[in-house]
Amino acid sequence: MSSMKDLNVTFETINEDGSYSEGNTIVGTVSFRLTKEVKVKSLSVKAKGDVKAEWTEGTGYFQITHTAKRRYFKVKEYLIAKNGTVLPKGVHTFRFGLKIPEGSMPSSFKGVYGKIVYMFEAKMSRSWWRPSKVKKKINFISKTFQQFWEVMVNTALTRAINVIFGKCTVTSRCETISVVAKICNSSSKNTRPKFKLEQKTVFRCNESTKKWVMNLFKEVGETISPNSERTVSCQLKIPDDAISTIHNCEIISVEYYIKVLNNFLVTSHPLRNKTIYPKIIRTKIKINK
Incomplete structure (x- = not known):
C-alpha cells in the first residue's frame, strides 16, 4: 500500500473566472500526506499548452486519417531536486510559481474534431514505485481578443428583398446583441425574416480542412x-457556454456569424413551380469571454 496519500494541487486565482493568459504566473501549492518516513526522488510541477485536430475520411482501403498538432509551450519546475530527500511522516505543502510565456496563443477549446488544451501536472517520483501524478486543466483565455469590437454590416440586395443592417457592438458571452434590419419587401408575397447566430469551426491539417457549423x-x-x-x-x-473567437491558431479557428434570411418565395410557372432560395445576409462578430 502506498505511503503517499491525498496528492492535491491548489491554484491561487488571479481572475474571478479562474482564467490565465499569456505572461501570467500560475501560483499555488502542492500538498500530500505521508503515512511514514519516505525518500522522495523528486517532486516537480509543469504546465503546457497543446493543440490537436484529427478526423477520418473515406472507408476501408480508401480511409485516410488527418492529424495536425502543435505544442505552444512547456515550463517545468522542481520543488524537490532530482537527487532526492527524505520527508518525515505527516502533511507536506510546497509552493510553486510557473510563468506562462508571452506571445499570442489561442484560448482553451474543445470541439468535435480537435481541442486546444492547457494542462498543469504535479508529479512525485520514488524508488520502486510508479510516479504519483495529479493533473488539472488550465482555463486559458487569450489576451488577443480581450477587447470590444464594433462590426459594420454591409447593405445587401436580393431580387425581391432589400435588407439593411445597422451597427452592432459585440462585447462578451452572456450578453445580448440588438440586431436591427430594415427590410423592403418588393415582392408579391409575404415574408418573415429569420435571425440566426451560428458558430463556425474550421479544423486544418496541411491542405485539408473540416468544417463544423452549429x-x-x-x-x-x-x-x-x-x-x-x-x-x-x-x-x-450570446449563450453562456459560447467560447471565445479563435483567430490566432493555424490548426483550429472559431468564428461567429449573425445571419438574416427571408423565407422561400414560390412563384407560378407554366411547367413547374419555381423556388427562389432564401437570400442570406451575414456578418462576422467576435465573442470574448
Missing part, C-alpha cells in the same frame, strides 16, 4: 406584407 440561436420575425418596408429587430443573446 446554430446557437434562432428567431423568426414578424410578417412583412408585399410591397412594403419595415424595420424589424431581434434581441440575440
Whole structure:
C-alpha cells in the first residue's frame, strides 16, 4: 500500500473566472500526506499548452486519417531536486510559481474534431514505485481578443428583398446583441425574416480542412406584407457556454456569424413551380469571454 496519500494541487486565482493568459504566473501549492518516513526522488510541477485536430475520411482501403498538432509551450519546475530527500511522516505543502510565456496563443477549446488544451501536472517520483501524478486543466483565455469590437454590416440586395443592417457592438458571452434590419419587401408575397447566430469551426491539417457549423440561436420575425418596408429587430443573446473567437491558431479557428434570411418565395410557372432560395445576409462578430 502506498505511503503517499491525498496528492492535491491548489491554484491561487488571479481572475474571478479562474482564467490565465499569456505572461501570467500560475501560483499555488502542492500538498500530500505521508503515512511514514519516505525518500522522495523528486517532486516537480509543469504546465503546457497543446493543440490537436484529427478526423477520418473515406472507408476501408480508401480511409485516410488527418492529424495536425502543435505544442505552444512547456515550463517545468522542481520543488524537490532530482537527487532526492527524505520527508518525515505527516502533511507536506510546497509552493510553486510557473510563468506562462508571452506571445499570442489561442484560448482553451474543445470541439468535435480537435481541442486546444492547457494542462498543469504535479508529479512525485520514488524508488520502486510508479510516479504519483495529479493533473488539472488550465482555463486559458487569450489576451488577443480581450477587447470590444464594433462590426459594420454591409447593405445587401436580393431580387425581391432589400435588407439593411445597422451597427452592432459585440462585447462578451452572456450578453445580448440588438440586431436591427430594415427590410423592403418588393415582392408579391409575404415574408418573415429569420435571425440566426451560428458558430463556425474550421479544423486544418496541411491542405485539408473540416468544417463544423452549429446554430446557437434562432428567431423568426414578424410578417412583412408585399410591397412594403419595415424595420424589424431581434434581441440575440450570446449563450453562456459560447467560447471565445479563435483567430490566432493555424490548426483550429472559431468564428461567429449573425445571419438574416427571408423565407422561400414560390412563384407560378407554366411547367413547374419555381423556388427562389432564401437570400442570406451575414456578418462576422467576435465573442470574448
